[in-house]
Amino acid sequence: MKIVKVLGNDRRHKVFVYALSTCAWCKKTKKFLEDHGIEFEYVDVDLCSKEDIEVIRSELERRGAPMSFPYIIIDDNVGILGFREDELKEALGV
Amino acid sequence: MTGLEEAKRRAESDAKSRGYFLNPDTSFLNDLLAGLVENERRYGYPSCPCRIATGKFELDRDIICPCDYRDADVEKYGACYCALYVRKDIFEGKTPLNPVPERRPPQKQRAAISAAGTPVSVSVKAAEKPDVEKKESGAPGMKLWYCKQCGYVALRDEPPYLCPICKAKKEMFAEVKLELVG
Known part of the structure; x- marks a missing residue:
């Protein structure tokens, strides 16, 4: 699975984004994190192999998350669905 | 393209x-x-x-x-x-x-x-044909298709290759399912 790490100065939280490479909301989410200097990792699900998507699917299901994107996981416990700037700001303390 | x-x-x-x-x-x-x-x-x-x-x-x-x-x-x-x-x-x-x-x-x-996803080691299957639905009446295989772009409707086996009205591609057509009453 091709997980991309984007470096940033703000490493207070562990941030992981499930995204689609073609999705404008996902792009907005990544840009928001970059603009705020937040370090994060992401995977573009649409570019993954079948096997990897199966892993992602069961992971999202385990978390009770719907199969839509972007899905942002903060510190392994908070899940935010969609680019919701206010929720992201609050969860990330920016 | x-x-x-x-x-x-x-x-x-x-x-x-x-x-x-x-x-x-x-x-x-x-x-x-x-x-x-x-x-x-x-x-x-x-x-x-x-x-x-x-x-x-x-x-x-x-x-x-x-x-x-x-x-x-x-x-x-x-x-x-x-x-x-x-x-x-x-x-x-x-x-x-x-x-x-x-x-x-x-x-x-x-x-x-x-x-979804790109198959890693599976051979590529031939284009999958959707299951043909069995119809009880009407011409065999004939379906109503509507153009999702402009609303044009056609009765044919397959959707038109191009919409004659707005030139949308075949993929823009969706099947209309109608129920006859009475």
Whole structure:
């Protein structure tokens, strides 16, 4: 699975984004994190192999998350669905 | 190969015919159009850039742009799911644009994600033919197809290759299921 790490100065939280490479909301989410200097990792699900998507699917299901994107996981416990700037700001303390 | 300009022209003409507007944020709009162009290159049809597609036409049919959920979402939220199409008040900035919740049924989403992804070691199957439905009456195989772009309806075995009215591609046609009463 091709997980991309984007470096940033703000490493207070562990941030992981499930995204689609073609999705404008996902792009907005990544840009928001970059603009705020937040370090994060992401995977573009649409570019993954079948096997990897199966892993992602069961992971999202385990978390009770719907199969839509972007899905942002903060510190392994908070899940935010969609680019919701206010929720992201609050969860990330920016 | 469809380019950005062509994708934009197509979306603009469709928005106009429905009384919708395209997303006023130019860079966001260009990202969406680029996503549509990329999906058309990948799958042969412009499926929603913000949803996972499978490349299997029968599974993706409902999310080919303009998707089956657009009209209801624009009506309720002022924008379709990916926010390519927006209502006038959003276009004019009178109403803020928020993410639109997914209206596509979860079972369809699950089926899509289970079938998505590039196969690693599986040989490529021949183009899958959708199961032909058995009809009790009417000409065998004849179906009603409507163009999701302009509303043109045709009674044929297969959808028209091109819409004679708005020149939309075959993939833009969806089957109309009618129930005869009386």
